[in-house]
Amino acid sequence: TLFGGDGGTGKSLLALQLSVAVATGGPWMGRSVTAGPVVYISAEDDDDELHRRLWDVTRAEGLQFTDLDRLVIRSLAGKEALLATIPAPYAPLKKSKLFDEVQACMMFHKPVLLVPDTLADLFPGNENDRAQARQFIGILRGLAINHRCAVVMLAHPSVAGMASGTGTS
Secondary structure (H helix, E strand, C coil), X not given: CEEECCCCCCHHHHHHHHHHHXXXXXXXXXXXXXXXXXXXXXXXXXXXXXXXXXXXXXHHHCCCHHHHXXXXXXXXXXXXXXXXXXXXXXXXXXXXXXXXXXXXXXXXHCCCEXXXXXXXXXXXXXXXXXXXXXXXXXXXXXXXXXXXXXXXEEECCXXXXXXXXXXXX
């Protein structure tokens, strides 16, 4: 699933709330969710910001950090965060070293939900290049199928999507 919206509108916070709900088996926006482990990868927010947001979410839900034992969060802020690379012009995408690390993490934790945040940081290609976009979605789909989990990718709309009001990327 691609979850998109303008910067600063709360996508990451909402996805973090979903992650906490899944990890603790609690409700999300008044609805029940499938409980289980969660892997949340943030390429935008640093550890301090993620910790601050988690503190707010746990307090609002009447939880403690010890309740989050099934939530794995990794900040990649300021680090190489691409899940794939483009080895040469017009070449197919190649899974990156980070992809291998994410896959190993998923094999260990067996999440029911993977949240990569955001597309612009994790995808090396051109979103308007259909072949590149389909290859990247194929990589994420492979993770979902192989690990039997949902993937919710956060994204910002394109400049054209913001200008038109459609919010599309």
